[in-house]
Amino acid sequence: MDALGKLYSSVAVVSMNLNGKINGITVAWIVRVSIKPKLIVISIGKTRYSHELLNKVEYYGVSVLSCKQKEIAKIFGTYSGRNYDKFKNVEYTFSKRGLPIINGSVAYLECKIIDKFDVGDHTLFVGEVVDEKVLSNEKPLIYGEHKILEVLD
Ligand SMILES: Cc1cc2nc3c(=O)[nH]c(=O)nc-3n(C[C@H](O)[C@H](O)[C@H](O)COP(=O)(O)O)c2cc1C
Known part of the structure; x- marks a missing residue:
């Protein structure tokens, strides 16, 4: 195990809607970066369809996955929306701005992209949180040690 494996994070599905074409991507590289304004950052590989x-x-949109949603993380983190409809067998609803939010998630956020940064083989998309809601009291799904850990004891 290298030292980077000791950086733990939540697992979320980031969703987008381009004129009715929806897609979602599992991310572990997601973090809060400012309190006022309320900002988060997601790091997305340049080769991804997302x-x-x-x-x-x-x-x-951000659906923060619960510890019971490992399979969802795998679907959105394995297939590409380029040639597969990842929402096909998944239950979801639309947020105010038409972003798919996965049912059973711990929480959701809607973010306005206010900046982008080119960082090596990824791009950082800075999102201002414009809406947010806690959806359940389940524990979140955690990524660490280079794998999905489901739940921390
Ligand atoms: C647990 C997990 C975490 C992931 N975290 C990220 C991430 O933070 N950023 C990223 O670009 N890809 C990440 N991936 C890989 C993408 O989810 C994966 O390549 C996905 O199939 C891309 O889909 P798309 O082509 O529809 O965008 C992760 C995958 C898994 C399983």
Whole structure:
């Protein structure tokens, strides 16, 4: 195990909607970066289909996954929206701004993309939180040690 594996984080599905074309991507590289204004950052690999979509949309949604949603994390983190509808067999609702929010998530956020930074093979998309809600009291799904850990004891 290298030292980077000791950086733990939540697992979320970031969603986007480009003129009715929806997609979602599992992310572990998601973090809060400012209190006022309320900002978060997601780091998205440049080869991902979601990267292409995020460059064309104004907002992204974040479904913070619960410890019971490991399978969801795998679906959105394995397939590409380029050739597969990841929402096909997943229950979801639309947020105020038309972003898919996965049912059973711990919480959701709606973010307005206010900045982007080129960082190596990823791009950082800075999102201002414009809406947010806690949806359940389940424990969140955790990523650490380079794998999904489900729950911390
Ligand atoms: C647990 C987990 C965490 C991941 N975290 C990220 C991440 O933070 N950033 C990223 O670009 N890809 C991440 N991935 C990989 C993408 O989710 C994966 O490549 C996905 O299939 C891309 O889908 P797309 O082509 O529809 O955008 C992660 C995958 C898993 C399983």
